[in-house]
Amino acid sequence: MGIFDFLKPRAPNTASVAKERLRIIVAQERAQRGAPDYLPTLRREILEVLKKYVNVDPDAIQVKVSHEGGHELLELSVALPEKPAS
Amino acid sequence: MTEIIVVTSGKGGVGKTTTSASLAVGLAKRGRKVAVIDFDVGLRNLDLIMGCERRVVYDFVNVIQNECTIKQALIKDKRYENLFVLAASQTRDKDALTREGVERVLDELREADFDYVVCDSPAGIEKGAFLAMYFADRAIVVVNPEVSSVRDSDRILGLLASKTRHAEVGTRRVEQHLLLTRYNPERVARGDMMSIADVEEILGLEILGVVPESESVLAGSNAGTPVILDNESPAGQAYDDAVGRLLGDSLPMRFTEAQKKGFLSRLFGA
Ligand SMILES: Nc1ncnc2c1ncn2[C@@H]1O[C@H](COP(=O)(O)OP(=O)(O)OP(=O)(O)O)[C@@H](O)[C@H]1O
Numbered sequence A: 001m002g003i004f005d006f007l008k009p010r011a012p013n014t015a016s017v018a019k020e021r022l023r024i025i026v027a028q029e030r031a032q033r034g035a036p037d038y039l040p041t042l043r044r045e046i047l048e049v050l051k052k053y054v055n056v057d058p059d060a061i062q063v064k065v066s067h068e069g070g071h072e073l074l075e076l077s078v079a080l081p082e083k084p085a086s
Numbered sequence B: 001m002t003e004i005i006v007v008t009s010g011k012g013g014v015g016k017t018t019t020s021a022s023l024a025v026g027l028a029k030r031g032r033k034v035a036v037i038d039f040d041v042g043l044r045n046l047d048l049i050m051g052c053e054r055r056v057v058y059d060f061v062n063v064i065q066n067e068c069t070i071k072q073a074l075i076k077d078k079r080y081e082n083l084f085v086l087a088a089s090q091t092r093d094k095d096a097l098t099r100e101g102v103e104r105v106l107d108e109l110r111e112a113d114f115d116y117v118v119c120d121s122p123a124g125i126e127k128g129a130f131l132a133m134y135f136a137d138r139a140i141v142v143v144n145p146e147v148s149s150v151r152d153s154d155r156i157l158g159l160l161a162s163k164t165r166h167a168e169v170g171t172r173r174v175e176q177h178l179l180l181t182r183y184n185p186e187r188v189a190r191g192d193m194m195s196i197a198d199v200e201e202i203l204g205l206e207i208l209g210v211v212p213e214s215e216s217v218l219a220g221s222n223a224g225t226p227v228i229l230d231n232e233s234p235a236g237q238a239y240d241d242a243v244g245r246l247l248g249d250s251l252p253m254r255f256t257e258a259q260k261k262g263f264l265s266r267l268f269g270a
């Protein structure tokens, strides 16, 4: 906070980085809570299949189990890259 | 009515045992009859923090395996005659704790008219941690303003809502509280530590108390005196406030603002 502080390189605000990362991972883990144990394997295998066609990142796949009117709903969303892999 | 309170966290070393000891003393100080149980089988610690390590004759596992009575195993505190410690066993057999055994010990404490039983959970989400939380009516989740601790706390909150007796029977839910410890207001002001509001927002739960990072915690554990008994210590006073709030007092948070700096130190950014 000193008047000479402009001489030092500005450090990023690490607390807000921490908060943002946590917000995402906590939401993701909550969505998977109580979900069947095979979900991580399912996610991995889907990723393997997708990779044969497109270049996707592991975090492009979101698997979510939700409850709707007594039914269990498996939601799967894949964010495709801008250009398909050649 | 006996209330079972679990002090838990997921992550290790965040301050569960420090909190269990101060909570138990704080309740006893207010006249309640309290037993505090160390669930950390193989890594007995609570006895040292409570200052009764040389008076351990029988432990939790001895009671569960019917090698002694609960009365024989409870160590009466030297400061409060209504406060008792049940030490963890030093056995390496993790299966020494059983759900039936734990339930029987808790039932015996109910029959002996204890107001509170504080369960000091081991770290992790294995058997010991599971059994410490299983019979709880209330949970204090100890969290540090740090990424892995916050994430683990969320995990534990999920388990409290699903893997406890109250959750399984479905009659009521386990009351959940967050206790933010090792908080450093100066670092929060500088932007390199998450704030109270940050942690509340991520976990979606109001914070019961904030215990600052304080040298007196180590001094207390060196001496075997729970820090809540140190009236000069910010951490001790913060623990006392938290116990008050748990019993329904409405007290403002203290020790959560950075100390105001003088003109010179501000000028030079010291
Ligand atoms: N508010 C605080 N200020 C400074 N040091 C603290 C504070 N709270 C706890 N500590 C220190 O942190 C360390 C771990 O505390 P403690 O043993 O209570 O954690 P724990 O969660 O019970 O650990 P474990 O998971 O191993 O059982 C100890 O050295 C203790 O003195």
Ligand SMILES: [Mg+2]
Residues within 6 Å of the ligand: B016, B017, B018, B040, B045, B120, B121, B122
């Ligand atoms: Mg401990």
